[in-house]
Amino acid sequence: MTKVELEVQGKPLILETGLFAKQADGSIIARYGNTVILATAVAKKEEKEGLDFFPLTIDYQEKAYAAGKIPGGFFKREGKPSEKEVLTSRLIDRSLRPLFPDGFYRETQGIVSVLSYGEENISDVLGIIGMSAALGISPIPLEFPVGAVRIGIIDGAFVINPDLKETAECDFCLVVAGTEDAVVMVEGGGLEIVSETTMLEAIDAAHKEIKRIIGLQKQLISMVGRPKTSVTPPVINTELLNSVSNLALANIKESITIPDKLRRQDTLDAILKNVITSLNTGETDISKDIASVFNALEKNLVRNMILEKGLRADGRKPDEIRKISADVGILPRTHGSALFVRGETQCLAIVTLGTSEDEQRIDALEGESKKTFMLHYNFPPFSVGEVKPLRGPGRREIGHGMLAEKALKAALPQKTDFPYTIRIVADILESNGSSSMATVCGGSLALMDAGVPIKSPVAGIAMGLIKEGDKVVVLTDILGLEDHLGDMDFKVTGRR
Numbered sequence: 001m002t003k004v005e006l007e008v009q010g011k012p013l014i015l016e017t018g019l020f021a022k023q024a025d026g027s028i029i030a031r032y033g034n035t036v037i038l039a040t041a042v043a044k045k046e047e048k049e050g051l052d053f054f055p056l057t058i059d060y061q062e063k064a065y066a067a068g069k070i071p072g073g074f075f076k077r078e079g080k081p082s083e084k085e086v087l088t089s090r091l092i093d094r095s096l097r098p099l100f101p102d103g104f105y106r107e108t109q110g111i112v113s114v115l116s117y118g119e120e121n122i123s124d125v126l127g128i129i130g131m132s133a134a135l136g137i138s139p140i141p142l143e144f145p146v147g148a149v150r151i152g153i154i155d156g157a158f159v160i161n162p163d164l165k166e167t168a169e170c171d172f173c174l175v176v177a178g179t180e181d182a183v184v185m186v187e188g189g190g191l192e193i194v195s196e197t198t199m200l201e202a203i204d205a206a207h208k209e210i211k212r213i214i215g216l217q218k219q220l221i222s223m224v225g226r227p228k229t230s231v232t233p234p235v236i237n238t239e240l241l242n243s244v245s246n247l248a249l250a251n252i253k254e255s256i257t258i259p260d261k262l263r264r265q266d267t268l269d270a271i272l273k274n275v276i277t278s279l280n281t282g283e284t285d286i287s288k289d290i291a292s293v294f295n296a297l298e299k300n301l302v303r304n305m306i307l308e309k310g311l312r313a314d315g316r317k318p319d320e321i322r323k324i325s326a327d328v329g330i331l332p333r334t335h336g337s338a339l340f341v342r343g344e345t346q347c348l349a350i351v352t353l354g355t356s357e358d359e360q361r362i363d364a365l366e367g368e369s370k371k372t373f374m375l376h377y378n379f380p381p382f383s384v385g386e387v388k389p390l391r392g393p394g395r396r397e398i399g400h401g402m403l404a405e406k407a408l409k410a411a412l413p414q415k416t417d418f419p420y421t422i423r424i425v426a427d428i429l430e431s432n433g434s435s436s437m438a439t440v441c442g443g444s445l446a447l448m449d450a451g452v453p454i455k456s457p458v459a460g461i462a463m464g465l466i467k468e469g470d471k472v473v474v475l476t477d478i479l480g481l482e483d484h485l486g487d488m489d490f491k492v493t494g495r496r
Contacts, residue, residue, distance in 0.1 A: 002224050006216040008032070008149075008209065009160045011120070015133050015220050026138030030130035032161070034118025036066075039130030043108040043140045043229075051105040052292060058093040058110045060085050060127050066117040067365040084364060086398045088112075088124040095128045095177035095185045096135070099143050103233045108140060117365040121164045125150050128177050129213060136221045141228045145221070146184065147213035148177040151206040153194065158205050164366060172199070176206035180214050183207055189406045192495050236293055240279070240286070244293045248275050249301075252294075256302055259314040261344050261432045261480070262385055268298065299485045306466045306473050313481050314343070321461070321477045326441070328449040336450025340442035342477065344432035346383075349442030351450040354421040373409055375424040377401035377439055383431045400436040401426070404460070407440045407493035408447070411454045418453060433480040434462040440493050460493035 001018040014031040021027035024040040048055070062085055064071045064078060071078055081089070092112060100108075112127035128148035135142040152162045152170030159166055167173055172190020176183060183203060251271045258264035272294050276287045305311050310318055322343030331337040336351035360371040377400045381388040393401075404426065412422070424446060426439040440460035447454050464475035465488035475482055483489050 002220065004216055004220045004223075006212060008213070011161075013129075013213065013216065015130070015216060017133075017137060017220065017224055024134075024138075025140055026134035026136070028130045028134040028137070029115075030126045030133070032122050032126055033120040034116060035114075035120045035122050035126060036116035037123055037126045037130050038113045038115055039110065039127065039134040040113075041108070041110045041131065041134040041138050041140055043106045043138075045106075047105045048107060050288070052288065054097075054100055054104055055107045056093070056097055056100070056110075057108070058089050058096070058112075058131070060088040060092060060112045060114075060124070062114045062117070062123070062365050064365070066114045069365070072363050082364070083398055083402070086395050087402055088127060090395055090399045091124055091175065091185075091187060092127050092131055094187075095146050095148060096131060096142065098184060099146065099179070101141055101143055101231045101233065104141055104229075104231045106229075110134065114365065119164045120161065121167050122150065122161055123365075125161065125175060129217070133217045133220060136217055137225045139226050139229045141231050144179040144181075145214045145217040146177055146179060147210035147217070148175060149206050149209045149213070150175050151202050151209075153190075153198065153202065158202060160206070160209055172202075174199075174202060174206065176203055176210065178207055178210045180211055183210075186490075189410065189493075191410060234292070236296060237289065240289060241293050241297075243279055244275055244290060244297065247278060248272075248294065249297060252298055253301055256298065256305070256313050257311075257315065264313065264481075302481065302485050303466050303468065306475070307468055307471050310473070312475070313479060318473050319476045326445055328445050336446040336448075336452070338442050338445035338449055340438050340445060342434060342438055342441070343479075344430055345435050345438045346428065346430040347435065347438035347442035348427045348429055349439065349446040350425045350427075351443075351446040351452070352423045352425075353450060353452075354423065356419070356421065358421040358423075372415060372420075373405065373412060373422045375401050375405035375408065375426065375439070375443060377404060377426045377428070377436065379428045379431070379435065383428045383435075400439065403436050403491060404439040404443055404493075407460055408443050408454075408458055411444070411456060411458050411495060412447075413453050413455070420452075422447070422452065431480070433478050433483055434460075434491075436460070437462050437491055437493070456495045458493060458495055460491060463490045463492060464488055465490075 003016045005012050005014045011033050016029040020029055021040050024042050026041040028039045030037050110131045114123045125148045132146040136145050150161050152159045152173040154169050172194045174188030177185040248271050255267040276290050280287050325341045328338045334350050335353045338349045340347045362369045377397050379397050424443045428435045437460035444458045462478050464478035464482045464486045466473045467487050
C-alpha cells in the first residue's frame, strides 16, 4: 500500500492505493477526518466502433453502513440513487469531463463509494479529489489532475471545508474545482449580503488550496502512476475538408444567421444531406467523416462570427438579451401559475401550497430531515421537437431543478411568517438555451402569484464565453447552439 498525506484546515487529507479494488485501472481510498471514500476508475480496452464522443459515466453512491445505519423501507437495502447522489455524481462529472483529450472514445466509468461518513461534510469534495487521483494513477488519459474544496464565509472570515455545523452558519458556500492553472467548476450559493468582490476573493482562496491538493496527487502519481494510454487526436482530412467547403461553406454561412432555431437546424441538416449525397459515392461509407467535417466548419464559422463581428446566430450583440414576456394567473385551479418566455425558451411554473403533512421527509447519512420547499423541473421531449419515451426524471432534470430551487430558496420568508409547504413544478414547454434560468424567473413570478411573501423577485441568466488565443467574448443569455459550440456555460442567479 502507498500513502500520501497533506494537512488541510487542521486535518490530514490522506490518499492511499494498493489495498482496495486492485483489478480496477485506478483505485484510491481518500480520507479526511472520519469520512472515507473509495474511488475507482475503469476504461474498456477497446473503443466501441462508430463512436465520435467520449462515453464517460460517473456514479457517486452512499452506503447506509457508512453512518452506522440500516436503510429504511421494506427491502432494507439501498435502492435507486437519491437526489443527493445524483447531484454529487453530476458535480464530480462536471469537474473532470472537460479534461480528457479529444480522440479518447473508450467507455469509461468512475465510481465513488462513501465507506465512512463523518461530520466533515466533504464526501462530495473528497469524491472529486479521489476520482482525479484514481484516474491520475491509471492508464486512463486525464490530462491534468483536479483538486477541489468547499469554501464558506462565517463572520467575515473564509473557512475551507466547513463541517456540517459550520456550513449551516455560512453566509455563502461554494464548491470550487480546478487544475493548477485555472478554475474548472464553481457551484454554490449564498445570501445577498455577500459582495461580488468577496465572491471572487473566495474563489481565489479556494484555488490556492486546490494547488496544494494537486501537489499531493502528483506526489502519489510519481510513486505509483502507470503509463498513459496514447491517444491520437482526430485529424480532419484536408482533401475532404476542401471538398465540403467548396460545396457547402457559403450555404452554411448564410444558414447560421437564421434566427429561428428549428428552421436554422432544418436548413443545416438539408445542406449536410446534400453534401453527403454528393461526396459519399465510393465503396466505403464516409458519411460520418463528412458530418464531422461539416460540424467543424459550422463551429468555426459561428465562433469567428462572434469573435470578429460581435454578431451571434440570432442577430444579437454579445451583451443583448432575447425578447422577454411573462404572464401570471393563467391556470384557474392552481394556487399560483406563471408563463415566462425568453426568446424560444418557455417555462410554465406552478406553485402549490400545502401543510406540514406535505413536507418531504429525507433519510440521509447526515440524519433525518424535513423539507418544506421543493422545486421539480421537467424537460419533456416536445420542448425541443423530439420524440422520446417518458420515464422518471433524469440526472439533468434533477440537477436543473436543484439549481433553480437553490436560487429561490434564499428569497423565501421564514417559516414562522409563512408556515406552508411550498412546491414549484417547472414544465419546460419550449427550449433554446437557459431553461433552468427561465425556471428561476417563472418560479419567482408564480410564487408572487400564489401570494407567497418573498423578500424580492429573483432572476437568472446563462452566461457564455468564446475564447481563441487572446480574443475573448463574453456572451449574455446564451442559445443552445452557443452552449454546444462555446467554451463555458455559467448560470448566475440573484436578486436586484
